[in-house]
Amino acid sequence: MSIVLEARGLGKRYGRRWALRDCTLSVPAGRVVGLVGPNGAGKTTLLNLAVGLLAASAGALEVLGSQPAAGVEQLGRVGFVAQETPVYASLSVADHLRLGAWMNPRWDASTARERVEKLGLDPRQRAGKLSGGQRAQLALTLALAKHPELLILDEPVASLDPLARREFLQHLMEAVAEHELSVLLSSHLVADLERVCDHLVVLVASRVQIAGDVDELLASHHRLTGARRDPKSLPGDQEVIEASHTDRQSTLLVRSEGPIYDPSWAVDSVGMEDLVLAYMSRAVDPEPSRRTLSRVRP
Amino acid sequence: MIRLSWRQFRLHAALSAAGLVIVAIVLAITGPHLVDLYNSTVASCRTRGDCATALTNFVHTDGFLQHAITALLFIVPALIGIFWGAPLVARELETGSFRVAWTQSVTRTRWLSSKLVLVGGAAMIATGLLSLMVTWWFHPIDRANATQFASNVFDARDVVPIGYAAFAFALGVTAGAATRRTVPAIATTLVGFIAARLAITHWVRPNLLSPAHTAMALNQGDSLGFVATPSGLVTFVSGNPAIPNAWTISSAIVDKAGRTQSAQALNAFIDRYCPNIGAPPGAGGSAHTTQADPSAFNACIAQLSTRFHLAVAYQPPSHFWTIQWLELGVYLVLSLILATACLQLVRRRLR
Numbered sequence A: 001m002s003i004v005l006e007a008r009g010l011g012k013r014y015g016r017r018w019a020l021r022d023c024t025l026s027v028p029a030g031r032v033v034g035l036v037g038p039n040g041a042g043k044t045t046l047l048n049l050a051v052g053l054l055a056a057s058a059g060a061l062e063v064l065g066s067q068p069a070a071g072v073e074q075l076g077r078v079g080f081v082a083q084e085t086p087v088y089a090s091l092s093v094a095d096h097l098r099l100g101a102w103m104n105p106r107w108d109a110s111t112a113r114e115r116v117e118k119l120g121l122d123p124r125q126r127a128g129k130l131s132g133g134q135r136a137q138l139a140l141t142l143a144l145a146k147h148p149e150l151l152i153l154d155e156p157v158a159s160l161d162p163l164a165r166r167e168f169l170q171h172l173m174e175a176v177a178e179h180e181l182s183v184l185l186s187s188h189l190v191a192d193l194e195r196v197c198d199h200l201v202v203l204v205a206s207r208v209q210i211a212g213d214v215d216e217l218l219a220s221h222h223r224l225t226g227a228r229r230d231p232k233s234l235p236g237d238q239e240v241i242e243a244s245h246t247d248r249q250s251t252l253l254v255r256s257e258g259p260i261y262d263p264s265w266a267v268d269s270v271g272m273e274d275l276v277l278a279y280m281s282r283a284v285d286p287e288p289s290r291r292t293l294s295r296v297r298p
Numbered sequence B: 001m002i003r004l005s006w007r008q009f010r011l012h013a014a015l016s017a018a019g020l021v022i023v024a025i026v027l028a029i030t031g032p033h034l035v036d037l038y039n040s041t042v043a044s045c046r047t048r049g050d051c052a053t054a055l056t057n058f059v060h061t062d063g064f065l066q067h068a069i070t071a072l073l074f075i076v077p078a079l080i081g082i083f084w085g086a087p088l089v090a091r092e093l094e095t096g097s098f099r100v101a102w103t104q105s106v107t108r109t110r111w112l113s114s115k116l117v118l119v120g121g122a123a124m125i126a127t128g129l130l131s132l133m134v135t136w137w138f139h140p141i142d143r144a145n146a147t148q149f150a151s152n153v154f155d156a157r158d159v160v161p162i163g164y165a166a167f168a169f170a171l172g173v174t175a176g177a178a179t180r181r182t183v184p185a186i187a188t189t190l191v192g193f194i195a196a197r198l199a200i201t202h203w204v205r206p207n208l209l210s211p212a213h214t215a216m217a218l219n220q221g222d223s224l225g226f227v228a229t230p231s232g233l234v235t236f237v238s239g240n241p242a243i244p245n246a247w248t249i250s251s252a253i254v255d256k257a258g259r260t261q262s263a264q265a266l267n268a269f270i271d272r273y274c275p276n277i278g279a280p281p282g283a284g285g286s287a288h289t290t291q292a293d294p295s296a297f298n299a300c301i302a303q304l305s306t307r308f309h310l311a312v313a314y315q316p317p318s319h320f321w322t323i324q325w326l327e328l329g330v331y332l333v334l335s336l337i338l339a340t341a342c343l344q345l346v347r348r349r350l351r
Helices: A043-050 A072-077 A093-103 A109-119 A132-145 A162-179 A190-196 A214-220 A272-284 A288-296 B002-040 B051-059 B063-095 B108-145 B160-179 B182-207 B263-273 B294-307 B317-348
Strands: A003-014 A017-028 A032-036 A058-063 A078-081 A150-154 A182-187 A199-204 A207-213 A221-227 A239-245 A249-255 A266-269 B212-216 B225-228 B234-237 B247-255 B308-315
Touching: A003 A043, A003 A182, A017 A043, A017 A058, A017 A182, A017 A199, A017 A207, A032 A043, A032 A190, A043 A058, A043 A150, A043 A182, A072 A078, A078 A132, A093 A109, A093 A132, A093 B002, A109 A132, A132 A150, A132 A162, A162 A182, A162 A190, A182 A190, A190 A272, A199 A214, A199 A272, A207 A214, A207 A272, A214 A221, A214 A272, A239 A272, A249 A272, B002 B063, B002 B108, B051 B108, B063 B108, B063 B160, B063 B182, B108 B160, B108 B317, B160 B182, B160 B317, B182 B317, B234 B263, B263 B294, B294 B308, B308 B317
Parallel strands: A032 A182, A032 A199, A078 A150, A150 A182
Antiparallel strands: A003 A017, A003 A058, A199 A207, A221 A249, A221 A266, A239 A249, B212 B308, B225 B234, B247 B308
């Protein structure tokens, strides 16, 4: 499995405050990778480091095998749609396509033109007058038409309404299918990621809580419901991610590579959203009992 | 890359070009009139014998226009710093569009240098053209005034305004990259530009070129006379001689050996050769003013002139262009230093 992005002990500091600290992560090629985490987890910092808008304060980061924004060639291989999808407000849609062509040697003018037509954008319209959804689409068009090997999107749909959000992600998926590119997409909206991602990285406080292909993640996590009992009594190959108890009943979210045979449990599959939330809340508030259990697995 | 810079700049460029055209029209209409007036009054005043009146009348022609044009040439570089320089990088940082620009296949160094070259070049060309027009318009008045080193003349003629514009622009861009906000960058630019202009005009310009020295008679000074110091010591002053189109930097009363004379030495001389000059008020004429007797006054100056003369340090008219180019050079070097700092700022960081 080849790697498009690899971070080792990566950190970014502003004065005394670390926006990202000791982050170690690798992103496989040829996937649509969702980077999910709560606000302040360091997602935006990580992505800005990856496109070279920020310089790291500590650690190492390689994107497509070289340093981010190392030169014209490297800049051309990575497409970026920034948070809030900024554009030049006073320039028209057509101007944006022109600037893309001027600034990118591998610019694909026909793709750009077709996308703008398909989106129904008026080329003469000023970008500042576009709706949020249209602006995001324009930013995506710019990023796609430069023909990147890796497309990085930072919360591209966060400020869009549900309809625009769906449309945007649909276009993204079509482009991925068409151009065979790797995508790294951050969001705190799991439902959006679920729709488009085939690989997931959960980042909380700069640390990767879990990373893996979506299918594998869903297959290896189970919700167990049964009579109340101590999570510690579970076999060693079952890691408890989240546990909740009522007087009589225990509900556990468990990670286990193998099937669960214990007949005292009712075993259900887990949705992506629950899974991510479980990892996020565990990272924020790890109970000692779970900590002990976690350590059982190396 | 230069095409994007042009696309972002062309509205400013068009507005400035329109402004220049308007100024050009005004100057083209009023300029020939000044030349005619000069020829019909100042140029031929000798034959009529009214040179003093003719000169005074002529240099006050179009007074408002003179002030307005001079002010324009003082203001334009500052405007360039504020409207072209300060927002150049700061606006991109404020709106977030730098995230678009810096993630295309163009390095930041190239992105910024293309902007600096294009907009900075336009700033210098526009100001150069304006200065050319203003210098042309003023030439009859300048010839009549013969004060080419005066601050309101020297600073608003020929090549130095180009340096001011380049400097204001570079300062604006760098302030924008450093503060990351347009408004603080504008304030910084304005304060920095005015401070630099004052400092360079008063402290650097006098030292750009070593002055020429000459000896002049005492009565060449512009404020010839006798004064009493608060302690009652009567002494002689002459003031800086006004040499046409030259810049008198200093003058001192010296004796034949070139030694500067103290107030005491002059007083001793006056007491000895023309004691009446130092007579206390009220001794002769009215109670309030001492009406010096012109003949005594002149006799005393004649006496003084046998012993003393003025040692004058000055920039002769021929130094005008050298000092213009040197000052332009100072501003251009400062602009380059600022531009380099700005490139470093943009290349290194940032958010």
